[in-house]
Amino acid sequence: MFLGDNWIGTEPYGDLFPSTGLDAVVGSVGNGATLRMISDIPGMKYTEGRFLPYFFPDVFYEGGNPTAEAIDNWVKARRAILRKPVDRIGYGGYLSLAASFPDFITCVEQIGEEFRTLYDRMNGTKAYTPKFKVAVLNSWGKLRSWQTTMVAHALWYKKIYSYLGMLESLSGLAVDVEFISFDDVLESGIPEDIGVILNAGDAGTAWSGDDYWANEAIIACLKQFVYNGGGFIGIGEPSAFMHQGRFFQMSDVLGVDKEIGYTLSYTKYDQENTSDHFIMGGQVKPIDCGEKVEFIRSVSEQTQIIQMQRGDIAVAANSFGKGRSVYIAGLPYSPANSRLLLRSIYWAASAENEMLTWYCDNVETECAVYLETGWGVVINNSLDPQRTKLYKNAESYIEVELKPGGHEWFRVDSLTNSSINKFGCY
């Protein structure tokens, strides 16, 4: 089956899909999220990614640069492949068009070689992730895994890109991601291994949750989860449903709510009060919040206001019992925003002391470490040369230099404690 611009009618994450008798799913890879949408489909003999650009005249014309598009596509997909690979990769279109671009042919050969190497060195094992899992909570849960807020595959759309950035970030981050629904929570509570719950979307949509947030069983379950030490990250209009005088039903957890016109006569003078928060490590303010949700206000003096923008709160953190929360007004994908999300996840999980376990300090770079095979790889997600420290832990790191879009393999046991070495293109 080819999974292209849509999946309607197939439900590849439905319970019955593996029993339909399909051999494989081949899908169009537009970015990391679409790669994971294909590679995570359960029950197939194999999955295959069809990469961009297609060999069509819109890209393969005299003076066109299909090689640049191939590299961009590969760099975006690669970080997702390192978390869960498709089993095969390919390209499609009119071969005669590609044949007249020898640079492109060479580039694809290199990408193919890079893919084979990493597939072999992963050898069916999973890269290092922290013990706690991350759950994306919405009305669809598992059935819409890697499909949240997505429109027409990976196409940019003004209404969604500030939410899709969360999914794109997660597709390549070193965390295990589950998609859970409000009904799951109602039926089974929150699984023991979940450390952080994410809720992102516009008010009134399936992604944010709409009137599920007026269900006291859900509210009680989630607040108990955070109160006992869990993490909650809200993006955009999380938990939004006007009920009992609040718009964000998790506003006491998040420390913020949205002014929708009901409390205009209350004076509100929010200001940044937390200049140097853990989640901002390595980031340059201001964070790009894309189609930032406006009119976000603090509801408590305890709220840590990390970034104000256009007079409102754009990034905030809070604590609630033993747990913690982060609010972000919008998160378009960029390596910097992806790192912000990763650090928010660790902080919300109260696991910031583990942050430096297999961690690259340069936000343009990431690493994937396969402890079972003994291999690790550092990747450069940018098209500029990069240098990064690769931490095994807080005491031990090596310095790595990377070519534009490049990668460097290393043996895990080459990093002894307190070793400081260099590799890459030094």
Added chain:
Amino acid sequence: MFLGDNWIGTEPYGDLFPSTGLDAVVGSVGNGATLRMISDIPGMKYTEGRFLPYFFPDVFYEGGNPTAEAIDNWVKARRAILRKPVDRIGYGGYLSLAASFPDFITCVEQIGEEFRTLYDRMNGTKAYTPKFKVAVLNSWGKLRSWQTTMVAHALWYKKIYSYLGMLESLSGLAVDVEFISFDDVLESGIPEDIGVILNAGDAGTAWSGDDYWANEAIIACLKQFVYNGGGFIGIGEPSAFMHQGRFFQMSDVLGVDKEIGYTLSYTKYDQENTSDHFIMGGQVKPIDCGEKVEFIRSVSEQTQIIQMQRGDIAVAANSFGKGRSVYIAGLPYSPANSRLLLRSIYWAASAENEMLTWYCDNVETECAVYLETGWGVVINNSLDPQRTKLYKNAESYIEVELKPGGHEWFRVDSLTNSSINKFGCY
């Protein structure tokens, strides 16, 4: 009674207010809308405006400039006074502070003189307005006359200024304004003399109307009104209530709707298709829409898209039966935006041929004409010198030159048909 920052508990536009036995209402004048809020209160022996600045040390300090604030306040209030005057004006605070600013004393003397002259020359009569009335439609109607979307009197607030601009514009425009409620419409329909209905506000608020828009009697009445030749102007999220697949319940009238996440997979490629619309006469694009409502889309190929901004429709016009509509994504007050609203009102009323009756072509200037007393006045709402054509009608105008914030009186009968003269500070 002093009407300062609030009116709660008094309801000055309530039916019983005139019977409470008050002699007068004295109110703080922050701008044109607050002036009208005081001057239009029915049933008082007199009303009085208390002007800014108050004689307090925050303005009256060594090096302070209370005169500039006095002029700014007077210029904003004057255009509203010309529509419906308070009967007295005054200032308040510590006289000893004012006494040490002789410039200020002189300025106030001049303002007092200007007020006495215009009050005498109005002599209880009303300035020229077109035959049709304008109705502001919301959930409160008359009870909240000149109080819509207002927070803490005339203070700026991010959430309201893009709506308050409509009220501030109307306070000084040469149109008769009524405030009507949805319940009025349900009980009595739309009064015969209403030419244009305005609906402005955020979704889910009393100003926009929330679930009144799911009431088919209201919808039917309003659509019939427009279909038969009436005008409808929507600002922000007019008629917004998710119902039967539409968010703006008047979307077929307005020609636009807001994308709230339900039709994301429909391709939408709106572009400006009306470069030179009547309502934009004398305006420079782009119109400042303030806290513009985002994600506005056309719902018909007939929609006249006048201004796109950040990828969405910001200003549009449409026709519906014999009637017309205008949509504006936000309207902070400025002389230019006030003119946009006036022209939108005339166009929506299909009265654009009457636009030049007592009209100043320079948007920084306006005129008020008292046909019963034979006096007219041209005012300069800016703090720069201005020159304008003052039209008696399409065939006859004179040129007027005005000092910064200045005004010039003229006798109505000095404009004969086809006369082209000059007055003012030439």
